[in-house]
Amino acid sequence: MTTSMESILDALPRIRNEARSMQDIVLANLVAIGEVPAPYQHEEVRVRMMLERFSECGLQNCSTDATGNGLAILPGAEGKANIFLFSNVDTLADEHAEPSLAFRKDEIVGPFIGDNSMALAAMASLPILLERLQIRLKANIIVMGAVRMLGHGNLEGLSGFLNNSGMPVQYGLSLEGVQLGRLNYACLGQLLCDITVRLPEDYNWVQFGATGAIISMNDIISRINKIPLPRRPLTTIVFGMIRGGVSYRNIARETVLSFEVRSESADLLNQVAQQIKDITEDVAANSGVTVKFDIFARRAPGGLDISHPFVKQMRTIHTALELQSQLYSTTFALTSLIEKKIPALVLGLTTGTRRDDLPEMEEAVAIDPMWTGLAQLVGVLLAIDGGFCDVV
C-alpha cells in the first residue's frame, strides 16, 4: 500500500485535511464518551458507551474482556500482526460527578478531557478516518479503553489484557489527550505510595495542646523533603494528595499522604523507599502515633533506546508535521508493554491546559491541533505497517 517513508510523509497534509473535515464526528465522540462519568472501579458505563461508538464507527469484535476493558478490532488485510492502541478509561472524578463539556470557539473545556476522553474519542474516530482516506493496513489494529489504570488501579486493565488476551502485540501506542508533540519512549521507575498516620486508641483527646495526626504527618513530609535526590540518575518525589480531619476545631484522627517516587534508577528507588520507611518508623516511635507506609505499586525503569527506528520514524513524522518532538521519560503506561518487550510509545493528540480559571478537575483542549494529532497517528500506523519501524 505504502511503498516508502517519504510517501507517508508526503501524505500527511492530506491526512490532516481529511481529519479536519470530520471535526463534527470526532467532537461528537468526545461528547458521547467524555460526558459519561468513569471513576475508578466504576468505568462500566463509559466502557459501554465507548463500545457503542466503536461499533458505530466500523470496528469489529467490540466487547469487554475479563478485566472490564473495552476492546475492538479493525481487521487488517493480512491480519498477521497486531498494532495495539490504548488509553485509560478511568478518571479521578468523584463517582457522582456528571461531567459536562463546554464548547468554545477554539477549545473544549471539561473534566479530564485531556486525560483522557480526547484519546478515546480519537480511537473511536480512527476507523472512519482510515476509511475516508481509503487506507487499509495489513496489520490488525486493536483498540482498547483500559480500566483501573490510575492510582490504586495500577495499570490493572493494561496488564490484564497483555497477560490474558492471547493476542500477540507487535507494537503499542499509548494515546494521551495532551500534549501534542510528546514522544515518550521510555519510562521512569516508579513507586506509588501511601503513608497513613493514625492516632492510637488511647489518645488523650481532652489534653490541651493535643495536635493530632496532621502535625506528625507534617513532620514526615518535612523529613521526606530533605532526602537528597540526584539529578543523575534523575529522581524526584511528587506529593500528589493529602487528606485528613473533619472540621476546623476537631483534632484530626487520621491523615493520609499519597505520593509518587520517580527515578531513572531502580537502585535509587529502593534506597529512597528505605529512607522513607526509616522516617516513618522514627516518627511513629517518637510521637506515639501509628504510621503505615504502603508501596502499592512498584514499576521498574526501562523503554526503547532513542535510536530505535520506532522513535526515529515518529520524530520524522513530527518534523514533517512541523512539530517539535518532546522527548522525555514518562512514568505511566509504557511499563506493562516494556515488561513484555513490546516496542511502545506515548503520543499526545492536541494541546491543552489546566488553567487557574478552571476548576480543579477541568481541562481545556484546543480543537485545531487535533487534526495534526490524528495525522501523526495515521502516519505512525502506516510507518509500522510498512515495516519502517522494525529493527533491521
Next chain:
Amino acid sequence: MWFKQWLAKRPPAKRVTRPPVAVAAWLQTNTFHHSQFTDLRALVAEKEKQHLTISLCIPTLNEEKTIGKEITVFKSELMSRYPLIDEIAVIDSGSTDKTCEVARTFGAEAYLAADILPETGDRKGKGENLWKAIYQLKGDIIVYVDADIKNIHARFAYGLLAPLLLKPEVKYVKAFYDRPLIVSKDVRVSGGGRVTEILVRPLFSLFFPDLTAIIQPLSGEYAARREVLDSIPFPIGYGVETAHLIDIYQRWGLRAFAQSDLDQRVHRNQSTQALGKMSFGILQTFLSRARALGLIGEMPERSQILRQFQVRDNVYEQVDSLIREMERPPMLEIPAYRRKFKRP
C-alpha cells in the same frame, strides 16, 4: 388580531365532524419513547422514500456556551453519519455574545431574525425566531430544539422526527422529559414544570380536556410539518407553545399530535419571577383564544403589565414588567413566503 382572522377563515366543518378521541387511547398510540427509534438507517430510508427534506432550527439569544456542542452533536449524528437532517440553522434574536460566530464555526448556518423578511419588521421573542425560520429554512419538516440543553444528544431531534416519518396522520410532535417509573407498587407522579402544572394544565383541564394528554405542553422541542407551521399564527413570546397546541387541536384534532419521551433534559433553571412572566404571557395568549373561540364571554380590558414584588433594604418595591403577547400571522399570509415556496 391574527388569531381571530385565522379562526374565521379556517374550515369550520372539520371541528364539527371530528370524532372524539379518547385521551387514554391516544396516549397508547401516540406516545413514544426515543429508544423506539434508534435505527437511524431505517428513519433515513423512510425519509428518502417519502422524498422529504428536514430542517433543524435552533432559536438563540446569547447561547455561546452551549450552541457549539449542540450543533456538533446534531451535525455528526444526523448529517454526517446518518443523513436524516438536511439543514441546521440558528435563528438568533440579536445575541450580544458570540453565539452566531460559534454556530458558524461548528458548521451551522446562522441568521439574524431581523434580517429575515425585514419588510415584516423586527420583534423580539422566541416565537419570532420560530416564525421566521419557516420562511428561512427549506425543510418539509422543521424540528425546533432549544439551545440551552447541556446533555445534548441526537435523540432530541430524531425522537421527534420519527413519529412524523412513520405515522402520516401525525403533524406535530412534542417532547417530554419525564418517564413515569413504576417502583414497587408506587407510581411516580409525572408531568411538566411549575408553569405547566400550576397554570397550563388546569386551564386545559377546564377548557381543552383532550390537550391534557400532552404531558409537557410547554417543552421547547417539537417537530412539525411545514403545511401545519405555515398555516397557524405565531405569538412571538411566551405563549407560542400554548397557541400551537390550541390552534392545531382546533383544526386537526388530537390525532394530529404525538409526543416523545426524550428522557432527561439538563438545562438552566429559571427563577420564580421569570416563571411569573412566562405565566403572564401564556395567560394572555390563552385568554385571547378562549375568547375568540367563544369559550368565555366578554372580558374587561386587560392590563399587559405584570406586577411583582421585591424587597430592598426592608422596603417592598413593586416591579412592573410590560409583557405584550403580540402575534405573527400564519406565514401563508406573507406574499414573499408564498412566492418562495410556490404556495397558493
